[in-house]
Amino acid sequence: MEEIQSLIGGFQVALSWYNLVLMVIGILLGVIIGVLPGLGGANGVAILLPLTCSMPPTSAIIMLSCIYWGALFGGAITSILFNIPGEPWSVATTFDGHPMAQQGRADEALTAAFTSSFVGALFAVILITFLAPLIAKFALQFGPAEFFSVFFLTFASFIGMGKGSPFKVIAAMCLGFALGAVGLDKMTGSLRLTFGHEELLGGFDFLIAVIGLFGIAEILSSVEGGLKFQGAAATIRLDAVLQTWKRLFGLWATSLKSCIIGCWMGITPGGATPASFMSYALAKRFSKNGHNFGKGELEGVVAPETAAHAAGTSALLPMLTLGIPGSPTAAVLLGGLMIWGLQPGPMLFVEQKDFVWGLIASMYLGNLVGLVIVLTCVPLFAAILRVPFSIIAPVILVICAVGAYTVKNNMFDVWMMLAFGLVGYTFNKLGYPIAPLVLAIVLGDKAEESFRQALLGSGGSLAVFWSNWLVGSIMTIGMLLLFWPLIGPVVARLKGSGPRVDAGGGLALASPIPTPGVCAELSPAVAPSPSEAAMPARLRQLRGENAELKRRLAEAIIDADQRVAMTVEELEAENRHLRDRLTFYASQNDRSKPN
């Protein structure tokens, strides 16, 4: 109960008019910073740090952390509206958020994103309030092997749970690893893959890659699609917030899971990026709408946003209690603490009680203020999509270029951004997923570093990855996920469900088209059965034909989805037809179930 008393004291510190005004200013600045790609939370906080030098430390950290919350909220806006994630952990938000915006449901997606962020952050703050000292100790258990196992788990969950062909995921990931390896090899201190070019010394910056791969590629695709933005028909419903909240209540289980994943990753300290990706992959696996992920599923926005913010917030805990910054923004905040004469670390909670509890109280208040501000602006943000694409595209392009330039004040980065745009466009065309590429650029070198640190420590023995229960269990789960595309069908068969492939698991190994939901559903017969050779010729021929027809049907359905306008009659007819088919397959499936 001591915590509650301290917290009330903290609220007394945070709840002055001066501090409240600073909060609002901080949130607004943060949202603006978050909306501009390239100018993420870390840069924003760094630029505004000197502003706070003349303030009392508690007010200063309240303002800076509010800028941080604001930037986190703001990052979701561009991810959803323009497919441009401003921060690594917003990448997963684009998967379903942007399709929702294209379907004219931007307001829903934004509301869900903001609310989930708030829920995630709130969960983490409550955890910080009550468990701070206990949790801080846990982070100490993390050596190189444990760090690697977390990264490995993230990569594996992407391969095992990803949509589309796992081979394409692996191919995209490998390209990401290669790009991530450019620059200084931190283990040996020598340069690699720079080919004598000074521009490549620092490697490929994640932000440049992301702005190109998502932002520029998106614009290219839209231009090809005939210069009209698909979200143009978005209507603005003022009650969208309430409507969405109703639906969000139904997703409490996903939220809770994501909160736990987020806090675990924030504290351990895997960080917000693996948290968001992992939470997305798991939600997709266990949701009954899993097949619909990637096409505008509300749950696909809730899962990564909740986890990212739970992780982002709980990552402040190791910073406060151990002095290890969990993210670049935390690193800058750490610098701020020093300027105000505070020494982050285990003694902070003892020596600077007012400050710490003021900060924790401001986390509650800042997030609440932030939520109110951004939610009231949802209709405004959604309205951006009503601006004609021919106006908005050049603006996005300019913002992207400015963002890329700002990262290091370097023109070369702008060219790199355009190059990445072409790569992203090609990936889209060929049906290769971009997310694993980005994931590998962001986490690849960190994973490599901890892998090599672990092996240095163990003298080269791989046994170090199974040397204690913590690292061993994470690695084993990772291995299971990695080989899930191979194990999954076997498990399904052992369960006696015949040669069917589980549609929800994203196991469309042989699926020829990149939109897996439909195609996994429609291509069960494509999965080769070992007894195929022994089949009568007629049966084999029919199976082949069946698979081909289903594939073409899937393509036709996808094409139909992309037709812009359908009349009421047309839609009624199509739905009737689809219901018939569904009934047919449902009866087939019932027949093949074991009795």
Add this chain to the structure above:
Amino acid sequence: MEAAMQRTRTAFAIGLAYGVTILGGLPAAMAQAWEPTRPVNFVIPAGTGGGADQMARFLQGIVTKHSLMKQPLVVVNKGGGAGAEGFLEMKNAKADPHKIVITLSNLFTTPLGTGVPFSWKELTPVAMLALDQFVLWVNAETPYKTAKEYIDAVKAGDDRKFKMGGTGSKQEDQIITVALEKLTAPKKFTYIPYAGGGAVATQLVGKHVDSTVNNPIEAVSQWKAGALRALCLFDAKRSIYTTKVTATQAWSDIPTCKESGVETEYQMLRGIFMGPGATPAQVAFYVDLFKKVMATDDWKKFMEDGAFNQTFMAGDDFTKWVAANDKLHYDLMKEAGFLAAGK
């Protein structure tokens, strides 16, 4: 938008800088009057959160708080390629008085270790702000009470059994480790490089490594909390700070390594440089600026918190010191086999 404006400003300021260079030939009174006419870029050749970054941001804070300069000081991190990115930018900022860089030992180690074409001789030395100390740390739960005991244990143990954690590879921490290996010969440490000093300290608390040579500021909070034990200071003399940091010890209570029978010394430069072709008047402005910074109480507290060796140098003294320190690094790295091909 800001960035785009900066670019046009750069072009403008280069022209201006040339003007200033010509003016540099005028009487000293006029030359003394030089001051920045636009925001000054403060380049950090390292990532966010490290020692150099903390100091640079602290300097920026003091300059802003006390209004020591009319133009703002803008901090930019250019840490790519072990800082090569930042140094190359300085090298290319010829006669641009609106760009200064804070250095750490990578001023010497990066060109030697990576072969990036750059040398401190291409920059204009401004001032030494302080020397950063190094301390040999072990986990407080280990039995080693003195540096000698620990070194003896390494010597008596299996080869590479003891793990030394440090920041970066072929940089200051590993150089010190190699120097210590002279005393543990024929046994060696397993040196494990990490991304930053904070992570190194945490790894030691979590017992994932056996010892570190963290800077005081990187480990002080863990020391205060009683998780770490300071064995010795890699300086010729003990620290001057006598205020108790932990319950029982002040910085001045840490013996020097030499006292403990481990003869190794190393300190790291925290200094300021300008690009090539800076005029004496411009250098004088920055020397004066940093002298003002050092007169503030904030700075004195910062120095004490981080147990810095407060040595201020400028002009020829500083240049001579840098040249000697460069030679020292060359010798140490050559001996350790850390030199890049062709160096």
